[in-house]
Amino acid sequence: MAVLFEKTKGMTDVKTHYCPGCTHGIVHRLVAECLEEMGELDNAIDVSPVGCAVLALNYFNFDGIQAAHGRAPATATGIKRVHPDKMVLTYQGDGDLASIGMCEIVHAAARGEKITTIFINNGIYGMTGGQMAPTTLPGMKATTAPYGRDVSLQGYPIRVCEMLSTLDGSKYIERVAVDSPANVIKAKKAIRKALETQKAGLGFSLIEVLSTCPTNWGKTPVEAVKFVKEEMIPYYPLGVYKDSTKEEE
Amino acid sequence: MAKILLKGNEAVVRAAIEAGCRYFFGYPITPQNEIPEYFSKELPKVGGTFVQAESEVAAINMLYGAVAAGARAMTSSSSPGVALKQEGIGYISKAELPAVIVNMMRGGPGLGSIQPSQSDYNMCVKCGSNGDYRNIVMAPGNIQELVDMVIEAFDMADYYTNPVVILADGLIGQMMEPVEIKQPEVKREMPEKTWALTGKNGGEPHRIINLNLDANELEQVNIELFKKYAVIEENEQRYEEYKMDDAEYAFVSYGTASRIVRSAVNELRNEGYKVGMIRPLLLWPFPEKAFEGKDHIKKYMDVEFSMGQMVDDVKLACNDKHKVEFYGRAGGVIPSVNEVVDFAKKVMGGAQ
Ligand SMILES: Cc1ncc(C[n+]2csc(CCOP(=O)(O)OP(=O)(O)O)c2C)c(N)n1
Numbered sequence: 148m149a150v151l152f153e154k155t156k157g158m159t160d161v162k163t164h165y166c167p168g169c170t171h172g173i174v175h176r177l178v179a180e181c182l183e184e185m186g187e188l189d190n191a192i193d194v195s196p197v198g199c200a201v202l203a204l205n206y207f208n209f210d211g212i213q214a215a216h217g218r219a220p221a222t223a224t225g226i227k228r229v230h231p232d233k234m235v236l237t238y239q240g241d242g243d244l245a246s247i248g249m250c251e252i253v254h255a256a257a258r259g260e261k262i263t264t265i266f267i268n269n270g271i272y273g274m275t276g277g278q279m280a281p282t283t284l285p286g287m288k289a290t291t292a293p294y295g296r297d298v299s300l301q302g303y304p305i306r307v308c309e310m311l312s313t314l315d316g317s318k319y320i321e322r323v324a325v326d327s328p329a330n331v332i333k334a335k336k337a338i339r340k341a342l343e344t345q346k347a348g349l350g351f352s353l354i355e356v357l358s359t360c361p362t363n364w365g366k367t368p369v370e371a372v373k374f375v376k377e378e379m380i381p382y383y384p385l386g387v388y389k390d391s392t393k394e395e396e
Numbered sequence: 397m398a399k400i401l402l403k404g405n406e407a408v409v410r411a412a413i414e415a416g417c418r419y420f421f422g423y424p425i426t427p428q429n430e431i432p433e434y435f436s437k438e439l440p441k442v443g444g445t446f447v448q449a450e451s452e453v454a455a456i457n458m459l460y461g462a463v464a465a466g467a468r469a470m471t472s473s474s475s476p477g478v479a480l481k482q483e484g485i486g487y488i489s490k491a492e493l494p495a496v497i498v499n500m501m502r503g504g505p506g507l508g509s510i511q512p513s514q515s516d517y518n519m520c521v522k523c524g525s526n527g528d529y530r531n532i533v534m535a536p537g538n539i540q541e542l543v544d545m546v547i548e549a550f551d552m553a554d555y556y557t558n559p560v561v562i563l564a565d566g567l568i569g570q571m572m573e574p575v576e577i578k579q580p581e582v583k584r585e586m587p588e589k590t591w592a593l594t595g596k597n598g599g600e601p602h603r604i605i606n607l608n609l610d611a612n613e614l615e616q617v618n619i620e621l622f623k624k625y626a627v628i629e630e631n632e633q634r635y636e637e638y639k640m641d642d643a644e645y646a647f648v649s650y651g652t653a654s655r656i657v658r659s660a661v662n663e664l665r666n667e668g669y670k671v672g673m674i675r676p677l678l679l680w681p682f683p684e685k686a687f688e689g690k691d692h693i694k695k696y697m698d699v700e701f702s703m704g705q706m707v708d709d710v711k712l713a714c715n716d717k718h719k720v721e722f723y724g725r726a727g728g729v730i731p732s733v734n735e736v737v738d739f740a741k742k743v744m745g746g747a748q
């Protein structure tokens with residue numbers, strides 16, 4: 148019998164703690180598959196800051212470290228400067244990256260740090276129970292925005308790809324979603340491209356993944372995927388925001 | 397090697413490079429700016445890397461990454477910047493990684509002043525981040541000690557896989573003295589960094605954990621940490637006794653303050669007072685052994701550039717708070733020798 152699909156060697160056999168319908172798991176798999184296909188599992192180092200994916204290093208079958216909330220890009224900088232030949236990635240949530248850690252991500256990008264950031268945008272603080280994130284959509288409810296996000300009081304969501312793509316140190320920036328099989332395939336291509344940007348030593352790369360949090364959105368897994376398609380993608384358009392990999396080569 | 401004249405801040409850099417430090421992460425703040433400046437000049441010459449971080453928070457987290465990757469690396473700052481580093485220091489302590497952190501203290505609280513001070517004793521010795529942990533804290537009193545301590549700090553950090561803080565002040569950073577840069581006297585058998593993030597290279601992944609969701613598991617982590625701290629407390633108490641042989645009164649002072657106290661001891665000795673000084677060289681572990689067998693000491697006179705922080709440890713170490721008197725100047729004011737002599741005379745009365 149021909150083998151059509153096999154679990155990547157980049158993931159361990161540990162059962163994940165993610166909620167049903169959470170897309171963190173899909174993104175983990177894509178990252179691990181890309182590293183395996185590139186032959187980089189022996190060379191990869193993951194930096195997992197505080198957030199639902201703080202335990203990612205138990206699931207990834209390569210080196211990893213747990214970083215402080217928001218500081219993964221700084222910790223990754225320290226690792227990459229010591230081991231320029233390793234593949235160093237950060238795996239950050241939207242509270243982590245776009246709120247408490249905004250300073251670190253902007254400066255890592257500005258320095259052109261040769262790291263790859265996987266940025267999970269689920270529009271909410273997952274781990275702490277559904278508080279408002281910088282990416283929470285206007286009108287969207289959160290435990291600290293019980294009446295829905297009122298932009299006149301709570302401000303506007305931050306579009307991270309658009310912002311970081313203005314920096315010269317950013318070499319590859321793309322926003323993807325994992326709401327359909329077709330988009331999952333595209334997401335994998337994007338992650339691969341970002342990792343290759345790092346491998347070529349070109350500079351900073353980031354893939355934003357529009358992800359689900361059915362638990363804190365109060366939705367079923369199916370409704371959650373629909374929410375990504377109908378509400379999130381229109382506010383956070385998918386696509387390549389920066390690709391200077393050609394000029395750099 | 398012949399002696400060379402070095403400013404304290406430059407001496408830190410020379411010593412660190414001698415110790416094999418190849419990575420420095422820092423953010424500008426007076427009075428330690430010469431450290432990052434000099435590192436940025438010197439590290440490229442030895443194949444090292446200097447990163448000017450976007451903040452002290454970023455700098456300490458870069459250090460966390462670099463030491464987790466197995467390198468000898470350090471950061472430096474001054475009081476408000478070290479305050480910002482506390483969370484990261486807690487993470488490095490929990491992960492049991494070797495890191496060296498220099499604090500050239502200035503007056504506080506808040507933005508405070510840029511004058512020399514010793515008011516970060518509590519933050520650095522009692523440990524200012526959350527949780528139960530300890531850092532080794534070294535308190536140089538002159539530039540030669542600064543050099544020796546920085547070099548040894550890297551060995552101690554590696555040996556105990558623990559952060560080591562050099563707690564000096566702006567005066568030490570700015571003053572010039574002749575020094576010799578030499579390898580430490582204590583030669584330690586260094587453990588191999590088998591835990592370092594280097595890629596798994598065909599083996600099991602290295603995982604540096606900072607979260608234990610299970611309370612019993614985390615308690616066990618704490619218990620293991622404190623076993624290590626007990627060994628350090630046993631092995632690393634260090635202090636100088638100055639004119640203590642026949643002393644009936646003893647100053648206790650560290651770092652730059654102890655230089656003034658030393659002059660005060662000399663002056664009081666000339667006037668016939670039987671007085672000496674206990675000078676902790678390491679603040680943690682605190683040299684409790686220095687206070688053993690000294691029941692005959694009538695008073696301990698603690699002198700600090702602060703409103704009184706180490707004084708609590710002196711009370712505990714001598715086990716009689718009624719024996720401890722304190723004199724300090726705060727905010728960056730440096731007491732004169734005369735002030736210290738007058739304080740001591742009040743304490744000692746006419747007890748020549
Ligand atoms: C300094 C600090 N502040 C707050 C927290 C609490 N905290 C843990 S996870 C988290 C939010 C994580 O949300 P996000 O980054 O969006 O990731 P998600 O859980 O949604 O994947 C917060 C605020 C912390 N651990 N440390």
Ligand code: SF4
Pocket residue numbers: 164165166168169170171199269273274359360361362363
């Ligand atoms: S809380 Fe949300 S982000 Fe966290 S695992 Fe559950 S669904 Fe995923």
